[in-house]
Amino acid sequence: MRTTKFGAVALMLVCATPAFAEAPAKEKEVWISIGTDALDTARASFKGQEPELETVAREKDGVAVLRVRESQLEKLSKVMHDKLNRCAGFITHDTEEQALAAVEKSSSAQAVASLVSYTLDNGTAVNSLMSAVAEANIRGTISTLSTSWTTRRYNLQSGIDAATWLKSRWTTLAGSRTDITVANFxxxxxxxxxxxxxxxIRGTTLPNEVVVLGAHLDSINGSGSSYAAPGADDDASGVAALTEVIRVAVAKGYRPARTVKFMAYAAEEIGLRGSGAIAANHKSTGVNVVGVLQLDMINYRGSSYDIVMVSDYTNAAQNTFIRNLITRYLPGVTATSTTCGYGCSDHASWHNQGYAASIPFEALMGQDNPYIHTTSDTLAQTAGTATNSVKFTKLAAAYMAELAKGTTSIALQAEDAEASR
Known part of the structure; x- marks a missing residue:
């Protein structure tokens, strides 16, 4: 480019004058909803830092709304885990309007238990599926997810690559089944x-009624994005359980009466972003979700009880149904209840949209895996096995077969044999 002497001097002056310097890009701000019982702890952790947490914009029924910088989400997640044993413990929203709407929905969320009958009458299918669950397969998936990538963080390429691998894996498991589809959200x-x-898996007779089984795909290290986050328990274990239920469903020729959706959510660790978007989408499009099961941290046994049901931000009737499944199909497995607080995992996204959601957990709060959100969340913490995950995987299979109903090929053969007698 040809420039005159005067033009060059002018250009130098412009470049050297602060008034004309380009302003630094403003950091993105988001809104969060968080339990008011966690506010003091959160504020104390940011006290004296720049910036501190802002004042609350709205508070209702134990839930508060406030604006934060996106860079604060990671530290907030660490505080929720380290101080309050919550993961994640808050819900992230793109706008103030969305956050305020979430508070209203949370305070008025209505269970849909009246729309579904909780019966235990599909034992042949349940036992067929449960009998095929294999620890080695669950362990293999946990190992792949926790060692193939340094982290499955939601905003890094490795997190995207993990999602690509899982989509491919689930597509392979679906095989030639035309009633099964796999897609990215x-x-x-x-x-x-x-x-x-x-x-x-499309339902055979009640395809417009949907049963959801979910877990989250992302992982996080509370010390920062540059640290490894293998996330073996949190939550490769939940994704591995879903993967094994899918495998046995296909292997046993399971065809549900209701549609079943398996979901591996993105970005759970920084405010349930993936499940929040999906649950909102299902609500806005009128999808009749009759039940949601969340599996988040199932491979570490920190309590004397085998399975611990989270009682808050879940559906009491469905929790009872799951306790009944344990009694009927998992004899000898002990269960109890615990409370977790607001936004502990992806079940809260569905609960806040008015759907019946439950989360069976690995331990009482405060006794769960102390290594999550660190480089040490590996299979080594469970002696290199996925043994503890097996009972949760079998429970998930039972939940699917008794809520979605339907039959397996073996169940059909048994019925035909009985009819021929």
Whole structure:
């Protein structure tokens, strides 16, 4: 480019004058809803830092709304875990309007238990599926997810690559079944570059009624994005359980009466972003979700009880149904209840949209895996096995078969044999 002497001097002056310097890019701000019981702890952790947490914009029924910088989400997640034993413990929203609406929905969420009958009458299918669950397969998936990538963080390429691998794995398991589809649920890149992954088995007689089984795909290290986050228990274990239920469903020729969706959510660790978007989408499009099961941390036994049901932000009737499943199909497995607080995992996204959601957990709060969100969340913490996950995987299979109903090929053969007598 040809420039006159005067033009060059003028250009130098412009470049050297602070008034004309380009302003630094403003950091993205988001809104969160968080339990008021966690506010003091959160504020204390940011006290004296720049910036501190802002004042509350709205508070109702034990839930508060406030604005934060996106860079604060990671530390907030660490505080929720380290101080309050919550994961994540808050819900992230892109706008103030969305956050305020979430508070209203949370305070008025209505269970849908009246729309579904909780019966235990599909034992042949349940036992067929449960008998095929194999610890080695669950362990293999946990190992792949926790060692193939340094982290499955939602906004890094490795997190996207993990989602690509899982979609491929689930597609392979689906095989030639034309009633099974696998797809990414793509989120806006500002929300999560990592997509969520959804496998759908179309229902045979009640396809418009949907049963959801979920876990979260992302992982996080509370010390920062540059640290490794293997996330073996949190939550490769939950994704591995879903993967094994999918495998046995196909192997046993399971065809549900209701549609079943398996979901591996993105960006759970920074405010349930993936599940929040999916649950909102299902609500806005009128999808009749009759039940949601969340599996988040199931491979570490920290309590004397085998399975611990989270009682808050879940559906009491469905929790009872799951306790009955344990009694009927998992004899000798002990269960109790615990409370977790607001936004502890992806079940809260569905609860806040008015759906019946439950989360069976690995331990009483405060006795769960102390290594999550660190480089030490590996299979080594469970002696290199997925043994503890087996009972949760079998429970998930039982939940699917008794809520979605339907039959397996073996169940059909048994019925035909009985009819021929």
């Amino acid at each position: 793509v989120h806006p890149t500002t929300t999560s570059p990592q997509p969520s992954v959804i496998l759908t």
